[in-house]
Amino acid sequence: MRAQFRSRLRIILAAVLVMAALVVVRLYFVQVVDGAAYALKAEHQSTGAGGLFDRGTIYFTRKDGTLISAATLATGYLVAVNPQLAKDPSAAYDAVAAEATTSVDKPTFLAIAAKPGQVYIEIAHHLSDAQGAALLAEKVPGVEVLRERWRYYPGGDLAAQSIGSVSYGAGGDALAGQTGLERQYDDALSRSGDSLYQNFFAELFSGAGNLLVSAKNAREGNVVTTIEPEVETRLAGDLAKVNQRYSSIESGGIILDPATGAIIALASYPTFDPNDLSTIDPAVLRNPLVENAYEFGSIMKPLTMAAGLDAGVITPDSTYTDTGCITVNTAKICNYDLRARGTTSMVDVIEHSLNLGASWIATRLGQDKFRQYFTRYFGAKTGVDLPAEIGGLIGNLQTSEQVNFDNMSFGQGIAVTPVQMIRALAAIANKGVMERPHLASGIELDTGITRALDWSAGRTPVFSATAAADVSQMLTTVYPNDARLAMNSDPSLQYANVPVAAKTGTAQVEKPGGGYYTNVFFHSFFGFFPADKPRFAILLYTNRPQGVEYASGTLTGTFMDLTNFLIDYYGIPPEPDQVLPLPKTVPE
Amino acid sequence: MSDSRTMHFDMSIRAASRPSAAAARAFPARAPARPRANALALPFSPVACALALVVTLAVAYVALIATVMSYATMTVGFSSSLRDDEAAIASLESQYLDRIAAVTATDYAAAGYGAPAEELYVPKASETALR
Numbered sequence: 001m002r003a004q005f006r007s008r009l010r011i012i013l014a015a016v017l018v019m020a021a022l023v024v025v026r027l028y029f030v031q032v033v034d035g036a037a038y039a040l041k042a043e044h045q046s047t048g049a050g051g052l053f054d055r056g057t058i059y060f061t062r063k064d065g066t067l068i069s070a071a072t073l074a075t076g077y078l079v080a081v082n083p084q085l086a087k088d089p090s091a092a093y094d095a096v097a098a099e100a101t102t103s104v105d106k107p108t109f110l111a112i113a114a115k116p117g118q119v120y121i122e123i124a125h126h127l128s129d130a131q132g133a134a135l136l137a138e139k140v141p142g143v144e145v146l147r148e149r150w151r152y153y154p155g156g157d158l159a160a161q162s163i164g165s166v167s168y169g170a171g172g173d174a175l176a177g178q179t180g181l182e183r184q185y186d187d188a189l190s191r192s193g194d195s196l197y198q199n200f201f202a203e204l205f206s207g208a209g210n211l212l213v214s215a216k217n218a219r220e221g222n223v224v225t226t227i228e229p230e231v232e233t234r235l236a237g238d239l240a241k242v243n244q245r246y247s248s249i250e251s252g253g254i255i256l257d258p259a260t261g262a263i264i265a266l267a268s269y270p271t272f273d274p275n276d277l278s279t280i281d282p283a284v285l286r287n288p289l290v291e292n293a294y295e296f297g298s299i300m301k302p303l304t305m306a307a308g309l310d311a312g313v314i315t316p317d318s319t320y321t322d323t324g325c326i327t328v329n330t331a332k333i334c335n336y337d338l339r340a341r342g343t344t345s346m347v348d349v350i351e352h353s354l355n356l357g358a359s360w361i362a363t364r365l366g367q368d369k370f371r372q373y374f375t376r377y378f379g380a381k382t383g384v385d386l387p388a389e390i391g392g393l394i395g396n397l398q399t400s401e402q403v404n405f406d407n408m409s410f411g412q413g414i415a416v417t418p419v420q421m422i423r424a425l426a427a428i429a430n431k432g433v434m435e436r437p438h439l440a441s442g443i444e445l446d447t448g449i450t451r452a453l454d455w456s457a458g459r460t461p462v463f464s465a466t467a468a469a470d471v472s473q474m475l476t477t478v479y480p481n482d483a484r485l486a487m488n489s490d491p492s493l494q495y496a497n498v499p500v501a502a503k504t505g506t507a508q509v510e511k512p513g514g515g516y517y518t519n520v521f522f523h524s525f526f527g528f529f530p531a532d533k534p535r536f537a538i539l540l541y542t543n544r545p546q547g548v549e550y551a552s553g554t555l556t557g558t559f560m561d562l563t564n565f566l567i568d569y570y571g572i573p574p575e576p577d578q579v580l581p582l583p584k585t586v587p588e
Numbered sequence: 589m590s591d592s593r594t595m596h597f598d599m600s601i602r603a604a605s606r607p608s609a610a611a612a613r614a615f616p617a618r619a620p621a622r623p624r625a626n627a628l629a630l631p632f633s634p635v636a637c638a639l640a641l642v643v644t645l646a647v648a649y650v651a652l653i654a655t656v657m658s659y660a661t662m663t664v665g666f667s668s669s670l671r672d673d674e675a676a677i678a679s680l681e682s683q684y685l686d687r688i689a690a691v692t693a694t695d696y697a698a699a700g701y702g703a704p705a706e707e708l709y710v711p712k713a714s715e716t717a718l719r
Contacts, residue, residue, distance in 0.1 A: 149671065
């Protein structure tokens, strides 16, 4: 029995020795025979100083739910030169320059290479696989071709200010989101990069809990936005055309779903391409839709009307006597055309954009109620998920001069951001409730689960559904007149086949020292459709357009183009009898 | 004289100790008993046992290291290839967005397209992730 056990032990020992011999032979082949080849392979997988960049993706969402990358990663190669190994640094540089665009000019490179102790000088970045392979094949002494990964924006300048950009911050040692959604969701998008190198068995014994539920895995992921890429492209293209046609200093627009606050598209012009930040003006990195406040002018009148109706100080059938101009606190307030209209209805106040009508409603409301409603509209930031949002400039609400309240009733003397403006106006399309505008609908975790973001906590009722319906009805009288004017100058425009609620705004621009220019304007346009079952709300603006005084002349065509595009793209059913009505006798 | 008596005595002892035929039939011979083993003695060598244990642990250790290294290598390689695939997809997405921009910017009137003579609407489920 003992002899039997011994023999078995000898057999096992022999087997172990054979296996060990095989391992040694294999090690010899791997490390001695093929060692150079493996080292080369490893080098081409390795990176320059710092390791491969990794970051989550930001997605657009197409109308059918397909995710399209707005910000992702590109892979390629970078080229570095080791002057210690390069026989001729100049020739090495020339060899690289022949294949790719260098990031360092030759005199600078040679000056650095001449310094003692230099072993690593990066001279070219973002090489394609083909360029990298070509340089590798040349085997230039001292030239190292290393794997590289960088942030890439497939859409280029599409929603650039809102998607944002990544760069080295003040610390200068790590790439992080600096603007837009890149910064707002940097916590979710950043990758620590250590998860790949975990020792599974070490983790099993030391941190088993993390294997099951990891705080990092519950936070890191990709950001899914509500931006629709085709709508975004349309809006951006239209704004660029407006800006160029009228030589405005800037233009912008937002399209959102009034029922949820989901932003379908948002754009501003001028814009930039975040794939190349080396030559841009840093001022263009600002997002004017949340970081700039403007006096929007007459598109404020529907909010004044809604406040008056909700407070019960007026009804849709109320009338006032319009004298063309009035004097309030020694200041003169007039209609745009200085015309007196006599007995005037509330519908006419909206349809003909009468400053005196808005002032009359503000007086009927009283300063306290007016302050209460407008503080509700604009007293706080919207909470949109973009960094650096500012609040409105509403200091005049705290004054006691009636002229200030009259001015504010038609959108002068009060400056708000575009996102604040559309949020308040969209309440007319949402039964009197302001929703919280947002860009991100969820975070797609690496596990595949999408953590939906809930924005319902930001809902704010501001006026009654009845007041909203009444104002909506009034706004449907504006679109036919403006559409007719636009179609007269551009017959290719189509009248929408659904009811549309709309309002234009033409505001005087404030002078730096106080007062207003008489011939410099800020144009705005707000609308939503279908007016009876709103699906989309649109806000457009263009700052200091040249050659056209009123917004109906600059922005109506753009609004009509976007409206018809959205109707066709989303298949919104036409409503019967939506035809351009006959012109009324009162001209624009 | 003594030798013959001793021999006789010895032969007598041998004769006395040799069982008789009847006794042999009644009590069949048994195999000689083995020496009884010590109660504390093991059936195999403790050195061999320890040696086997060491060898087994060594093999297990090498296997563990090989497993961990293979896992890490596969993880790194998979992650890297995943990122490469995502980059290739991004390139396609860029082409898609460029096509959208080109289509959006096209002036169809200048390209010779005309407005439709008639528009007919048919019911269709609304295709949207919006609502």
